[in-house]
Ligand SMILES: O=C(O)CCC(=O)C(=O)O
């Protein structure tokens with residue numbers, strides 16, 4: 001049911017599938033309202049060419065292990081999964097038959113909030129990372145562009161309750177962004193579930209000397 005109406009974006013050098021109806025309206029409304037109030041949203045700074053700015057959105061980071069997550073000079077320590085975010089994690093894991101360790105949550109307060117061109121290719125995520133990205137609240141346009149072939153790009157509107165699944169070589173060959181918009185719009189919550197393997201775990205077949 002949740003994976004109904006799946007759309008494979010058929011991007012070259014990538015594996016991206018969009019599930020518009022992952023959560024029905026009742027579920028999505030409930031999760032938006034509760035997460036908006038419950039998550040301790042934080043304002044981080046970003047440094048661009050030595051100057052410091054407020055990041056143009058609020059964020060929070062959840063993790064199953066104590067592995068911090070670093071990107072753009074920001075290191076985030078995980079909060080535990082509980083309540084609604086845990087419920088969502090369990091639902092996604094059941095539907096995709098995949099276990100996630102971490103979730104980076106973004107709150108786009110209005111059209112001035114955005115997320116610039118990037119790939120989620122931090123080394124903590126390993127090769128060919130799988131990223132399951134949920135939209136709650138206001139729809140926003142999501143852009144893809146190929147890193148090497150300027151002719152390859154794609155736009156799609158991410159709907160309330162939808163899931164965008166990026167895997168395979170998507171992060172190696174493509175960038176994505178949420179651009180600003182001058183439309184007068186309401187807030188949007190985005191949840192990106194990721195797998196960050198625990199460091200320093202001794203493999204079971206290793207020989208300790
Ligand atoms: O808000 C979105 O849909 C994208 C978020 C994103 O790309 C990220 O957090 O890495």
Ligand SMILES: [Fe+2]
Pocket residue numbers: 118119120176
């Ligand atoms: Fe991203």
